[in-house]
Amino acid sequence: MSTTHENKGFWHRFFFSLDHKDIGLQYLITTMFIAFFAGIFAMVFRIHLAFPDYHIPLFGIIDAKEYNILVTNHGLIMVLWLSMGILLATAGNYLIPTMLGTDDMAFPKLNKLSYWFFLLSVIILIISFFLPQKGFGGGWTLYPPLSVGDFGYNTPYKTFSDRFFSSNTFVLLAIALEFVALLMGGINFMVTLFNKRAKGMGLLQVPLLVWMIVIASILFMFSVGPLVAGTFMLLLDINAGTGFYDASRGGDPLLWEHLFWFFGHPEVYVILLPGLGILAEVITTNARKTLFGYKFILVLVLIATVLSLMVWAHHQFVAGVDPRAATVFGILTIIISLPFAGVILSFLATLWKSNLRLTLPMKWAMSAIVLFTILGGFTGLHLGAALFDMYAHDTSFVVAHFHYTLIPVVIFAGMAGFYHWFNKFSGRELNQFLGNLHFWLTFIFFNGFGIPLFLLGLAGQPRRYAGYDHIPYLSEGYLPLLREIATISAVILVLSQFIFIFNFIWSVYKGKKVTSNNPWQSTTLEWQTSSPPPHGNFEVYPVVYHGPYEYNRPGVDKDFLPQNQKI
Amino acid sequence: MSTHGKPQGLEHELWVPAEDDYHGHPNYLKVYIYLLILFAITVFASLIPNPMIVFIVVFSISIIKASMVILNFMHLKWEPNIIWYMLLLALIALAFLFLGLYPDTVPIERFFVPNG
Amino acid sequence: MNTTSLSKIAWNRIPQARFAMWTLIAGEFVIFGGLIVVYLLNRMKYPGWGEMAMHTNVVAGTINTFVLLTSSFFVVKAHEAAVKKNVEKVKFWIWLTILCALIFLGIKAYEYTHEIHLGFTLSSPALLEQGKHVETLYWALYYTMTGLHGLHVVGGALALFFVMRNVAKTKSYFHRIEAAGLYWHMVDIIWIFLFPLIYLIH
Numbered sequence: 113m114s115t116t117h118e119n120k121g122f123w124h125r126f127f128f129s130l131d132h133k134d135i136g137l138q139y140l141i142t143t144m145f146i147a148f149f150a151g152i153f154a155m156v157f158r159i160h161l162a163f164p165d166y167h168i169p170l171f172g173i174i175d176a177k178e179y180n181i182l183v184t185n186h187g188l189i190m191v192l193w194l195s196m197g198i199l200l201a202t203a204g205n206y207l208i209p210t211m212l213g214t215d216d217m218a219f220p221k222l223n224k225l226s227y228w229f230f231l232l233s234v235i236i237l238i239i240s241f242f243l244p245q246k247g248f249g250g251g252w253t254l255y256p257p258l259s260v261g262d263f264g265y266n267t268p269y270k271t272f273s274d275r276f277f278s279s280n281t282f283v284l285l286a287i288a289l290e291f292v293a294l295l296m297g298g299i300n301f302m303v304t305l306f307n308k309r310a311k312g313m314g315l316l317q318v319p320l321l322v323w324m325i326v327i328a329s330i331l332f333m334f335s336v337g338p339l340v341a342g343t344f345m346l347l348l349d350i351n352a353g354t355g356f357y358d359a360s361r362g363g364d365p366l367l368w369e370h371l372f373w374f375f376g377h378p379e380v381y382v383i384l385l386p387g388l389g390i391l392a393e394v395i396t397t398n399a400r401k402t403l404f405g406y407k408f409i410l411v412l413v414l415i416a417t418v419l420s421l422m423v424w425a426h427h428q429f430v431a432g433v434d435p436r437a438a439t440v441f442g443i444l445t446i447i448i449s450l451p452f453a454g455v456i457l458s459f460l461a462t463l464w465k466s467n468l469r470l471t472l473p474m475k476w477a478m479s480a481i482v483l484f485t486i487l488g489g490f491t492g493l494h495l496g497a498a499l500f501d502m503y504a505h506d507t508s509f510v511v512a513h514f515h516y517t518l519i520p521v522v523i524f525a526g527m528a529g530f531y532h533w534f535n536k537f538s539g540r541e542l543n544q545f546l547g548n549l550h551f552w553l554t555f556i557f558f559n560g561f562g563i564p565l566f567l568l569g570l571a572g573q574p575r576r577y578a579g580y581d582h583i584p585y586l587s588e589g590y591l592p593l594l595r596e597i598a599t600i601s602a603v604i605l606v607l608s609q610f611i612f613i614f615n616f617i618w619s620v621y622k623g624k625k626v627t628s629n630n631p632w633q634s635t636t637l638e639w640q641t642s643s644p645p646p647h648g649n650f651e652v653y654p655v656v657y658h659g660p661y662e663y664n665r666p667g668v669d670k671d672f673l674p675q676n677q678k679i
Numbered sequence: 680m681s682t683h684g685k686p687q688g689l690e691h692e693l694w695v696p697a698e699d700d701y702h703g704h705p706n707y708l709k710v711y712i713y714l715l716i717l718f719a720i721t722v723f724a725s726l727i728p729n730p731m732i733v734f735i736v737v738f739s740i741s742i743i744k745a746s747m748v749i750l751n752f753m754h755l756k757w758e759p760n761i762i763w764y765m766l767l768l769a770l771i772a773l774a775f776l777f778l779g780l781y782p783d784t785v786p787i788e789r790f791f792v793p794n795g
Numbered sequence: 796m797n798t799t800s801l802s803k804i805a806w807n808r809i810p811q812a813r814f815a816m817w818t819l820i821a822g823e824f825v826i827f828g829g830l831i832v833v834y835l836l837n838r839m840k841y842p843g844w845g846e847m848a849m850h851t852n853v854v855a856g857t858i859n860t861f862v863l864l865t866s867s868f869f870v871v872k873a874h875e876a877a878v879k880k881n882v883e884k885v886k887f888w889i890w891l892t893i894l895c896a897l898i899f900l901g902i903k904a905y906e907y908t909h910e911i912h913l914g915f916t917l918s919s920p921a922l923l924e925q926g927k928h929v930e931t932l933y934w935a936l937y938y939t940m941t942g943l944h945g946l947h948v949v950g951g952a953l954a955l956f957f958v959m960r961n962v963a964k965t966k967s968y969f970h971r972i973e974a975a976g977l978y979w980h981m982v983d984i985i986w987i988f989l990f991p992l993i994y995l996i997h
């Protein structure tokens with residue numbers, strides 16, 4: 113492994129660097145690039161919903177087919193590429209070896225290979241927009257028979273080549289490749305946690321973020337299997353004329369729903385756990401207090417992981433599943449809220465009587481907890497009750513619910529992490545004014561988008577409709593106004609992220625250089641080395657003497673005790 | 680990981696000669712012969728006229744054969760607990776998949792016969 | 796230079812390559828397990844499937860099972876030889892294993908040819924015309940499961956080949972024989988389940 117990458121030029125480093133930090137940043141840039149498109153798609157279709165006659169720049173007036181394609185790809189990209197790309201791939205790759213006090217991952221070459229698969233999956237997804245169908249439009253959940261046939265397209269399938277070179281096939285191939293990338297990454301993360309810790313760091317002295325990412329990777333590995341099989345079967349249905357999901361051949365479209373959601377539900381916990389990990393790191397640093405209940409949180413998370421494999425059919429209450437099964441799934445769904453409530457309560461206990469520093473990362477972290485728990489979590493309990501779900505299913509209520517669980521975890525907690533670790537990976541500081549502007553705009557306009565959507569859902573507005581003008585009860589009263597408020601908020605929300613992108617790029621080149629390795633005065637190991645860390649991460653590898661969150665420990669004059677410092 | 684050597688300072692990482700496999704060895708030939716015997720029983724059992732009994736017998740023997748391969752040939756008997764937990768998690772996931780899918784597949788008439 | 800290959804031990808005394816391989820194996824079990832669950836459920840539901848199962852070639856399946864079981868034995872003997880650092884024996888046992896893989900694939904190819912000739916394909920248009928819609932699903936699942944398994948046989952054989960070549964050239968990296976062998980055993984275990992489900996139960 114060469115140690116002199118720095119002098120070999122950008123492209124050499126891009127292709128050949130095995131350093132986990134480079135790979136982490138590659139994931140970050142690739143993910144942000146594809147998420148940019150998903151954000152634009154969201155703006156476009158929201159404008160169409162509230163202002164159907166408005167000519168959107170670059171898109172014109174979109175029709176129903178284009179609407180479906182925009183909505184589908186927004187969902188696919190955000191759930192499958194953005195969330196896991198930022199929270200698992202970027203955070204895991206950059207932070208796991210540095211927090212563990214070691215030089216790199218257990219399998220650096222496998223790490224590089226996993227990035228290539230990820231990049232390839234993004235490229236294939238982008239190609240799907242240029243195929244005759246112009247993008248897959250069957251919903252991010254890919255339900256057959258819509259995803260199998262050529263319904264709704266002006267491009268009927270006549271030959272094998274029509275079927276193979278279709279957006280349907282390419283989207284599925286992109287997803288399969290991305291799963292392979294994440295499986296490889298997951299194995300790497302897990303083995304690194306067990307094998308490559310600093311001297312003196314037992315498993316219970318590992319920062320919570322590392323545990324969360326590893327548990328999330330294990331959950332991913334065990335839930336994705338049936339979906340891989342199911343995706344293979346869907347590809348065969350599209351390309352080889354099999355009838356796995358075709359009721360007239362003894363197949364069952366409901367089978368896909370089960371296989372998809374068997375993965376789909378654990379997937380949201382795969383996204384949630386690293387988010388919680390980032391919150392733990394940011395909260396302990398900014399509250400100057402030890403994490404309450406480290407072991408307690410680990411046990412709760414492990415219980416929730418096993419439970420998460422048993423709740424998936426709450427996405428299918430109205431699909432005609434056996435009501436007795438629906439009862440079981442509903443009860444388990446309500447129960448699974450308990451471990452996560454325990455984790456949030458531990459975070460609150462950490463904040464109780466703490467020396468709070470309301471820095472920018474802390475603002476993001478606090479809002480993440482509040483929005484996720486109150487508006488996301490509680491509405492999840494509502495939807496977990498099968499009776500309520502019968503009314504609310506496929507309405508904007510569900511859309512609001514999952515945006516209130518996903519955005520606080522991916523964007524708010526992700527931003528908390530970004531603002532927290534930016535100075536570590538770049539050696540410079542982000543502009544505080546732009547950061548605050550970004551935060552407040554995001555917070556205000558995210559709620560401006562989400563709360564109207566709850567109300568619209570309760571009023572009965574269905575989701576995945578390309579317009580509501582033709583439905584009288586949705587076009588009268590204050591409902592169109594709510595739609596407009598949601599749309600304008602969504603547009604400003606997406607545009608505010610450009611402030612962040614500008615801040616990011618500007619600060620990387622022209623930001624104020626940090627004066628200290630550890631400006632937040634944090635205890636974990638990544639802060640005990642230079643910013644950015646050198647190749648190999650540490651000049652002298654640290655030896656660990658105690659847990660990762662020793663703040664305000666009696667007998668120590670500073671209010672924090674780095675993990676590698678003896679008392 | 681191979682012979683390029685550890686960076687200085689990481690001596691605490693336990694690198695050992697990999698040819699030593701750190702587990703015990705059963706008598707492979709004995710295990711193989713048991714497997715063949717079970718295999719022969721499976722094939723003859725399939726001739727029993729009652730399909731339910733065939734299914735139970737044959738499936739149980741498959742589980743036994745798979746266990747013998749995984750415990751002996753794959754040396755699971757000597758592997759640390761973490762491996763057992765991972766495999767257990769995989770089994771639990773599959774069990775729930777089966778239980779969750781069963782009510783929606785087996786008792787239900789879902790297919791339609793197309794017209795004509 | 797005869798460098799001894801080193802491998803890392805975790806807190807729980809398992810070398811790194813094996814740990815990673817077990818994780819991969821557990822993941823693969825869930826993938827194939829998913830397919831097997833789908834097969835089992837449909838089998839329980841449709842009696843017409845039992846009829847279709849009678850068209851599979853039990854003799855070929857039996858020979859293949861014997862071949863794979865024996866190959867498992869061969870690959871574990873290769874592991875024994877690797878522990879003793881005996882390069883010649885390692886090569887001998889691995890070549891035998893690869894031979895078994897080729898025999899398996901050959902018999903499978905023969906089976907597929909025969910079945911396709913009878914009109915049983917992924918989409919089985921002949922059966923559709925007869926109005927046997929449900930039975931076409933049996934064959935679709937049959938080709939999917941055995942095809943995916945066959946791909947894993949190819950992959951496992953290739954892995955064993957390259958690892959063996961590497962060991963022969965460098966006279967080290969013996970631990971990789973066991974890792975590749977683990978993958979091969981997984982392929983065998985999957986077939987242990989596939990064989991009775993597809994061939995024996997009527």
